[in-house]
Amino acid sequence: MSVVVPECCDDLKRERGRCLFNKEELTNILDGGPKLTEKRRRIEKMLINTPELFDDVSPDYLSHEDRYSNELRKATQLMTTLEKNGFTYNDAVTTGTGLWLLMDGNPLSLHISMFLDTIKGQSNPQQLQEWLPLAEKFKIIGTYAQTELGHGTFVRGLETTATYDSTTKEFVLHSPTITATKWWPGALGKTSNHAVVMAQLYLGGKCYGPHIFMVQLRDLETHRTLPGIVVGEIGPRLGMNSNDNGFLQFNHHRIPLTNMFMKHSQVTEDGKYVKPLHSKLSYGTMVQTRVGIVYHASRELSRALIIAIRYSAVRHQSEMVPGDPEPQILDYQTQQYKLLPHLASFFALRFSARALLEVFIGTSAGLGSGKMNMLPELHALSSGLKAVATNDAVKGTDICRLACGGHGYLSSSNLPRIYTAIAAGITYEGENTVLFLQVARYLIKSFRASSQGQTLPFSVSYLRVQPPSSHAPLMSDRGLVDALGAGVRWMVGEAERRLQQLVDSGHSPHAAWNACSVHLVQCADAHTRYYICEQFVDAVSKLGETVSSGVHEVLRQLCRLYILHRVIQTAGILLRCGAVDGKALTSIEEEECHLLATLRIQAVSIVDAIDIKDVFLKSTLGAWDGNVYQRIYEEAQKSPLNKSDVTQGYYQYLRPLMKANL
Numbered sequence: 001m002s003v004v005v006p007e008c009c010d011d012l013k014r015e016r017g018r019c020l021f022n023k024e025e026l027t028n029i030l031d032g033g034p035k036l037t038e039k040r041r042r043i044e045k046m047l048i049n050t051p052e053l054f055d056d057v058s059p060d061y062l063s064h065e066d067r068y069s070n071e072l073r074k075a076t077q078l079m080t081t082l083e084k085n086g087f088t089y090n091d092a093v094t095t096g097t098g099l100w101l102l103m104d105g106n107p108l109s110l111h112i113s114m115f116l117d118t119i120k121g122q123s124n125p126q127q128l129q130e131w132l133p134l135a136e137k138f139k140i141i142g143t144y145a146q147t148e149l150g151h152g153t154f155v156r157g158l159e160t161t162a163t164y165d166s167t168t169k170e171f172v173l174h175s176p177t178i179t180a181t182k183w184w185p186g187a188l189g190k191t192s193n194h195a196v197v198m199a200q201l202y203l204g205g206k207c208y209g210p211h212i213f214m215v216q217l218r219d220l221e222t223h224r225t226l227p228g229i230v231v232g233e234i235g236p237r238l239g240m241n242s243n244d245n246g247f248l249q250f251n252h253h254r255i256p257l258t259n260m261f262m263k264h265s266q267v268t269e270d271g272k273y274v275k276p277l278h279s280k281l282s283y284g285t286m287v288q289t290r291v292g293i294v295y296h297a298s299r300e301l302s303r304a305l306i307i308a309i310r311y312s313a314v315r316h317q318s319e320m321v322p323g324d325p326e327p328q329i330l331d332y333q334t335q336q337y338k339l340l341p342h343l344a345s346f347f348a349l350r351f352s353a354r355a356l357l358e359v360f361i362g363t364s365a366g367l368g369s370g371k372m373n374m375l376p377e378l379h380a381l382s383s384g385l386k387a388v389a390t391n392d393a394v395k396g397t398d399i400c401r402l403a404c405g406g407h408g409y410l411s412s413s414n415l416p417r418i419y420t421a422i423a424a425g426i427t428y429e430g431e432n433t434v435l436f437l438q439v440a441r442y443l444i445k446s447f448r449a450s451s452q453g454q455t456l457p458f459s460v461s462y463l464r465v466q467p468p469s470s471h472a473p474l475m476s477d478r479g480l481v482d483a484l485g486a487g488v489r490w491m492v493g494e495a496e497r498r499l500q501q502l503v504d505s506g507h508s509p510h511a512a513w514n515a516c517s518v519h520l521v522q523c524a525d526a527h528t529r530y531y532i533c534e535q536f537v538d539a540v541s542k543l544g545e546t547v548s549s550g551v552h553e554v555l556r557q558l559c560r561l562y563i564l565h566r567v568i569q570t571a572g573i574l575l576r577c578g579a580v581d582g583k584a585l586t587s588i589e590e591e592e593c594h595l596l597a598t599l600r601i602q603a604v605s606i607v608d609a610i611d612i613k614d615v616f617l618k619s620t621l622g623a624w625d626g627n628v629y630q631r632i633y634e635e636a637q638k639s640p641l642n643k644s645d646v647t648q649g650y651y652q653y654l655r656p657l658m659k660a661n662l
């Protein structure tokens with residue numbers, strides 16, 4: 001397949017003609033620099049030149065088994081293509097390109113993410129030396145098997161046991177109940193021959209909590225399930241049905257002592273336990289994946305936005321002024337209001353994902369030298385950002401679908417597949433409400449620490465009991481972000497007051513926590529969004545000195561829109577705590593509408609700058625040339641029902657019904 005940039009339709013030509021900024025420069029910023037843009041494009045070119053990676057037939061038309069096989073075929077082809085051309089799977093993941101070819105549920109995605117990350121992050125040197133080369137070269141293929149039928153969220157409640165037998169120096173893995181069955185892990189059903197398994201460690205009759213074990217599930221030659229193991233696929237799901245999410249049961253299955261991951265905690269041959277430096281270090285793979293998901297969610301949102309914004313520039317509907325030609329639907333203010341705040345969100349998430357990655361890298365480096373102090377901050381930030389990013393990506397993607405009217409409901413728009421894939425992100429890797437409650441715990445703890453005069457870590461330092469008063473004018477970006485911060489401080493203070501009041505009136509702290517949890521989740525959400533606003537403002541102001549004025553202006557407008565939108569969403573809180581008044585809110589609302597009209601002018605160019613090629617968008621509505629109707633029509637011709645004029649169903653059912661004497 002060659003990269004031919006088709007001539008675009010007149011509507012899009014006109015839109016692109018209005019571009020006042022350097023698109024390439026914006027692309028570079030989004031990629032993280034010109035070198036990364038260049039690298040991404042090299043990977044893309046290589047993938048585009050591998051026709052086997054592209055579907056001839058939509059997975060919707062394949063049987064469940066063929067769908068899985070086809071995706072497995074593409075996944076393995078992708079890995080070998082990358083390898084042959086000197087790239088790693090990680091290059092395809094971090095640029096998004098590889099995943100977009102396989103977003104119906106890539107059966108190797110858990111191997112290249114959580115399985116490998118666990119080996120890298122949880123192994124001692126011997127284990128690393130043994131397992132990493134095998135996994136990197138796909139000699140063993142694995143997944144991350146933690147969730148069970150009975151427990152996903154509550155990791156401490158998992159029921160699978162790993163009991164040490166010091167006579168044979170083995171662990172005995174067992175699923176004592178039906179609810180102990182591992183359930184959900186991606187690629188567990190049929191693809192993986194290994195899994196990293198989270199199980200309760202038992203030594204001398206005492207439980208030491210969840211620990212991670214490397215377990216071989218299938219024979220490496222025959223791929224048959226090993227004795228003592230039952231494994232299979234869990235059946236169709238809302239989306240990603242080309243994956244083989246699976247179940248797994250152990251019947252007193254034995255593995256060597258050396259198969260417990262021993263970087264952080266150890267079991268000696270005589271069955272003694274050596275504690276880790278921090279009790280949650282075994283949750284490290286989850287934290288790392290949450291960091292990756294923030295990027296992933298922003299990328300999926302951007303695909304939906306490109307589709308919906310290009311389509312909105314091509315689609316004409318109704319009369320704005322009686323008798324005038326039908327306008328582009330993007331000219332309707334309501335359409336701009338649906339799409340452009342989400343476009344701003346995409347940029348905000350992209351900058352925040354980058355900031356989070358830096359925190360992750362810094363914390364990981366610290367862990368290497370035994371420094372655990374950044375771990376709570378990383379846990380709170382990664383939990384909050386994972387939750388906000390997936391919530392917003394899911395909401396934004398669905399709004400993009402709705403903004404495309406009926407055609408957004410077509411599979412060929414690709415919006416349903418993007419939506420169902422990212423919708424799982426709200427649940428997997430920590431259900432979002434649960435993650436917000438973890439953030440809230442950190443906020444309350446920090447707020448209380450501050451009342452006792454302790455210094456707070458950077459992401460929560462604005463919560464200190466006596467913050468310096470903001471000198472920025474309210475209507476400046478900084479002034480509004482400070483107002484949002486004041487709102488969060490007020491919310492957290494209020495939550496703390498309510499918790500204390502309940503405890504003082506005789507409730508247990510846990511009952512009080514539950515009675516305040518709706519408000520606590522709101523605190524966590526507001527805190528994370530405040531952090532995102534800060535990252536966005538910081539990034540734009542830092543870029544200010546280095547980028548051209550056109551690009552800076554677009555970024556400034558997007559950042560402003562994000563902040564204004566956030567202030568309006570939080571109006572109730574900001575009024576209650578006196579951070580803004582009604583007059584200010586009225587002018588903020590007016591400014592937002594004005595900004596929508598300004599950003600509309602270059603909206604197509606902005607999404608062009610995200611630079612996702614048609615083969616990765618996979619959408620009849622969002623292609624570069626805007627040739628929407630022809631593409632929709634051509635896709636419909638591929639329906640198997642159109643292979644014959646009269647279907648079997650007619651002879652089998654309709655005709656007998658018509659002939660029956662009813």
Ligand SMILES: CCCCCCCCCCCCCCCCCC(=O)SCCNC(=O)CCNC(=O)[C@H](O)C(C)(C)COP(=O)(O)OP(=O)(O)OC[C@H]1O[C@@H](n2cnc3c(N)ncnc32)[C@H](O)[C@@H]1OP(=O)(O)O
Binds near residue numbers: 093113156296429431
């Ligand atoms: C850039 C490249 C990236 C590439 C990657 C990928 C790219 C994207 C590709 C997309 C594909 C992604 C595929 C993912 C598929 C899904 C896989 C899964 O769902 S797998 C399954 C995913 N499953 C889940 O995510 C399960 C979710 N559940 C959990 O994680 C835990 O049960 C829990 C955190 C909710 C509670 O844990 P529990 O043990 O009950 O703890 P308590 O509540 O009692 O709190 C006690 C203290 O511990 C503290 N603390 C807690 N955690 C941490 C931490 N990590 N650290 C530090 N501290 C932590 C807590 O703050 C508290 O501190 P304090 O206040 O006392 O000071």
Ligand SMILES: Cc1cc2nc3c(=O)[nH]c(=O)nc-3n(C[C@H](O)[C@H](O)[C@H](O)COP(=O)(O)OP(=O)(O)OC[C@H]3O[C@@H](n4cnc5c(N)ncnc54)[C@H](O)[C@@H]3O)c2cc1C
Binds near residue numbers: 144154424433
């Ligand atoms: C597509 C997909 C892929 C997955 N892949 C994997 C995988 O590869 N490996 C793996 O191990 N797992 C995987 N999972 C499982 C996933 O991690 C869990 O589903 C997730 O952690 C949520 O747990 P749960 O299903 O037990 O939900 P539950 O915890 O039962 O959630 C149900 C409801 O209860 C609420 N709730 C639960 N606890 C609390 C609380 N403490 N306070 C307030 N409300 C609460 C939640 O907010 C939610 O509304 C996958 C899931 C999906 C959907």
